[in-house]
Amino acid sequence: MASIKDVAQKAGVGVGTVSRVLNNSGYVSEDTREKIEQAMNELQYTPNELARNLFHKKSGIIAILVPSVEVPFFAELVHNIEEELYKQGFKIMLCNTDKEHNAESEYLDMLNRHIVDGVITGVHSLDVEEYKKIKKPIVALDRYLGENIPLVTVDHKEGGRIAAETLIANGCKKVVHFRGAIAVESPYHDRHYEFARIMKEHNVECYDYELAWNRFDLEYYEEAVKDLFQKIGDWEFDGIFGCDRVAIECMNEVIRRHRKVPKDVKCIAYDGTYVTQMVEPSVTAIVQPIENLARESAKLICDLVNGKHHKNKQVVLNVSLRKGKTTIV
Amino acid sequence: MASIKDVAQKAGVGVGTVSRVLNNSGYVSEDTREKIEQAMNELQYTPNELARNLFHKKSGIIAILVPSVEVPFFAELVHNIEEELYKQGFKIMLCNTDKEHNAESEYLDMLNRHIVDGVITGVHSLDVEEYKKIKKPIVALDRYLGENIPLVTVDHKEGGRIAAETLIANGCKKVVHFRGAIAVESPYHDRHYEFARIMKEHNVECYDYELAWNRFDLEYYEEAVKDLFQKIGDWEFDGIFGCDRVAIECMNEVIRRHRKVPKDVKCIAYDGTYVTQMVEPSVTAIVQPIENLARESAKLICDLVNGKHHKNKQVVLNVSLRKGKTTIV
Known part of the structure; x- marks a missing residue:
């Protein structure tokens, strides 16, 4: 497998320049960038993502905790959040917390271990105090978890x-x-x-x-x-x-x-x-409005992962009446 | 934050010994292990999981590709696979492929980049030839993807x-x-x-x-x-x-x-x-039998991740009739 050194050699530049392109950091001229990308293509160079994550302390993964994805509400929510986060370059890790074991704290721990960059939680199992201790990106659905954790809910x-x-x-x-x-x-x-x-x-x-x-x-x-x-x-x-x-x-x-x-x-x-x-x-x-709940949660978690802070942030969306055939007026 | 060196110093052992405990590799006496674990607790040492993944080239994550988790069949399937894999120490990454963009190949690429250890695919979008090129752990649901990719299906x-x-x-x-x-x-x-x-x-x-x-x-x-x-x-x-x-x-x-x-x-x-x-x-x-489909898929992907090979493996489960009120006899 080609290494970053092979790419640098083929492109006629230094390893540092290739690294700047890979990490999208620092100035690299358009010409040089093109040469490097061409070399990568020709050599079929695959950057080692784990090594890059280690360097950036970012995994590109957001965990979503729901009681059970079998519940239609959570299925639609997870589907929409995944779609939104995918557009922002994030993958999702899914956890159903209706297990015997308390998986919720385990997933929160993954924030500390750099496995996930953020957590969107739609569950109500762990003690609120547990959340207050955490200073990492968390967005809460329908549950107040302290002033540092943005809340997305409806009226x-x-x-x-x-x-x-x-x-x-x-x-x-x-x-x-x-x-x-x-x-x-x-x-x-x-x-x-x-x-x-x-x-x-x-x-x-x-x-x-x-x-x-x-x-x-x-x-x-x-x-x-x-x-x-x-x-x-x-x-x-x-x-x-x-x-x-x-x-x-x-x-x-x-x-x-x-x-x-x-x-x-x-x-x-x-x-x-x-x-x-x-x-x-x-x-x-x-x-x-499940699509909007998903969009707002995704937006907020991206904000937090990108270093923005929210204090006492609450997004409250409107509900609406959809008439079916089980009422007359 | 405490480092592995701090842990070693506090426990009065070498860094290599701490590493053996962390990675569960090689012999460490029970006494020493306890001393090290105590030191970790006291120092609140959190091993950098990304670094460990890099070392092992394992992420502990399995990707699951389905057309849409909003579909009840896939919601039940994903729920059950997540539960099975959780027991085996794996987390799941979920991808809905009913997007405009072909996310399927992107997720397969994550196998090469060591982001995920395996893929369970329940989708039918990518060309079968694409799969035949890949030598990494993949399990297919309801679709024949070549002799190296185990198939789980029903009769x-x-x-x-x-x-x-x-x-x-x-x-x-x-x-x-x-x-x-x-x-x-x-x-x-x-x-x-x-x-x-x-x-x-x-x-x-x-x-x-x-x-x-x-x-x-x-x-x-x-x-x-x-x-x-x-x-x-x-x-x-x-x-x-x-x-x-x-x-x-x-x-x-x-x-x-x-x-x-x-x-x-x-x-x-x-x-x-x-x-x-x-x-x-x-x-x-x-x-x-969705629970069994999930169990068999989880079992096979664990086999593959753990280095076992399957050739021409097909698991075919039985279906059954459940009488409701829309038929008479």
């Missing part, structure tokens, strides 16, 4: 408001409300608080069902919906509000029990991933 | 047979058959050939609809189903066979046109990812 309160007002406008009086695990602090709970507040204000009865922490599999949602129906007994509801897949599962159970959607029961899903559009009837949804 | 022919016989047993006489793009060579076409063969043998009329290459998004499936209904005009079918999401979309269109599933139209999906179980009625499916 969940607005999402809760739109959902509540839409169900009220549809005449709902008794609503099932699936909530995230309260044990975990996150801006996304704001949708639940606002939803509950407005429902109370309008005297709409709500049955709150708290979902287990860190469970996102379909089997669990099936269990949860069965459990719900047992618990409510003959309390007959006319509205559903929950994240995409649990809302869909609850709607399907309603249909299996021979009640009509949207005539008897209205349904609004939260997140608005593709699954809400692949069921029949398609589900009205509060849509998170 | 697609059997899948086609089960689907055909199930629809025949259900009395279907006119069936819509969604096929993958024929331009791409893959073992998965075997299901189509076998399905078509058995249908013909039993005088079941089939309308073959060829899907576009490398399009896996829901928007495309909606277009395709609309296009199908325009093309068939008043040819009224009583059976559907296609991959999960296009089969579901076609079934939904049937329902929207006020025909009953499974009374008027039967439906069998291929892949059997979670989406077939989250729609109402749940869809009968030929199930690919």
Whole structure:
């Protein structure tokens, strides 16, 4: 295999000049650069990337932590972040944290070991205090991790408001409300608080069902919906509000029990991933702008990796209502 | 930051001994190892992983190439491969190849640059000849890439047979058959050939609809189903066979046109990812054993990275029928 010395010799320049071209540092005339690149091509010279990373202390890799890429929301998010970071010259390392072992701290440790240049975290497992100790590039999705870690989120309160007002406008009086695990602090709970507040204000009865922490599999949602129906007994509801897949599962159970959607029961899903559009009837949804969440997270992590600092930075994006066939007005 | 020299000094040993512990190579007595580990802890010594990778020419990273992690099949596959490789001490780099730019060759190039130790590829974009040039660890999913690249696949022919016989047993006489793009060579076409063969043998009329290459998004499936209904005009079918999401979309269109599933139209999906179980009625499916596909791919890539060679290796797993509510018998 050709070495940097062979390239220098063939191009008739010094090794230092080749190194400047490789590392894109210092002045090299256009002519010389061309000569060197030609020599590299002819010799099929492949720079040893590991050696270059060592020199720069950069790996060109960003780690993305999500609970599970099987969840449609995270699948779409990871797909879009990968696309954005690819444009910026970064590759992504993917970690699902729904394992037994706490992989989250291991990935954060990789920041210190120069394996990854930055971390985008969409998980809620590790103690916030752990993050506060780290001074490396981290961007947080939907979770406040201290003033040095930029936060990307959506206006969940607005999402809760739109959902509540839409169900009220549809005449709902008794609503099932699936909530995230309260044990975990996150801006996304704001949708639940606002939803509950407005429902109370309008005297709409709500049955709150708290979902287990860190469970996102379909089997669990099936269990949860069965459990719900047992618990409510003959309390007959006319509205559903929950994240995409649990809302869909609850709607399907309603249909299996021979009640009509949207005539008897209205349904609004939260997140608005593709699954809400692949069921029949398609589900009205509060849509998170996943492409923009991905773009903003990618932009911020690139900033941090490139040495820019952000203090108390919060990017809050808007949600929107997409009408499906599970609501009437 | 503490250096390896500091660690050696504190532990009262030579730098070579510390290096042996770090690299887990050569004999070091238990006592000495403990002394060194204690010194590392006290000094908060973090080995420079990049330097170690350079020494070993190993990065501990496996790249996984899929068309798009948004597709449920690939989301489940990636999730499971990540879990398996994590147990073996590997991290994964994820690449979606449904970009404009041909990222596939770029990722293969990373093998040469020691950025990744191996590649598991589930994509069908690059020319097979490109792969034959590469002598590094590669495992192929559902695609024959030459005798040196192990292949992991399922018995697609059997899948086609089960689907055909199930629809025949259900009395279907006119069936819509969604096929993958024929331009791409893959073992998965075997299901189509076998399905078509058995249908013909039993005088079941089939309308073959060829899907576009490398399009896996829901928007495309909606277009395709609309296009199908325009093309068939008043040819009224009583059976559907296609991959999960296009089969579901076609079934939904049937329902929207006020025909009953499974009374008027039967439906069998291929892949059997979670989406077939989250729609109402749940869809009968030929199930690919995704967990086992992931396990076998992970095992083979670990073999190759660890220096084992495989020649003409093909792992062919069984598919199974999971009855949903879109078939009767």
